[in-house]
Amino acid sequence: MTGDVDEAVAAAVAPLQQRIATLEQQLDWLFVQAGYQPPNGTIAPPAEPPWPYAVSPAVVDLIRAGKHIQAIKEIRVETGLGLAQAKDLCDRTREQLEREG
Numbered sequence: 028m029t030g031d032v033d034e035a036v037a038a039a040v041a042p043l044q045q046r047i048a049t050l051e052q053q054l055d056w057l058f059v060q061a062g063y064q065p066p067n068g069t070i071a072p073p074a075e076p077p078w079p080y081a082v083s084p085a086v087v088d089l090i091r092a093g094k095h096i097q098a099i100k101e102i103r104v105e106t107g108l109g110l111a112q113a114k115d116l117c118d119r120t121r122e123q124l125e126r127e128g
Contacts, residue, residue: 055070059071081116082117083101085101
């Protein structure tokens with residue numbers, strides 16, 4: 028009887044172990060896509076550090092060039108944010124760039 032229980036438990040656990048392995052692979056993929064070290068080691072780590080800004084490189088270039096209105100417009104096109112939210116994001120990125128020198 029104990030053998031039957033062990034077999035039933037093993038049969039119930041096997042699909043769960045496979046599901047956990049699949050979820051770990053998916054989690055690692057998400058980490059790599061975000062530019063971070065994968066926690067489970069199922070995927071190679073990213074070759075470059077993650078992009079440090081909340082906006083695209085094009086917007087960073089506009090902000091660095093002092094073209095804040097164009098940067099806000101570009102943020103709105105890329106993200107669909109409203110004017111106030113896009114301006115706030117532009118301002119925060121500008122401040123981050125100023126802190127970095």
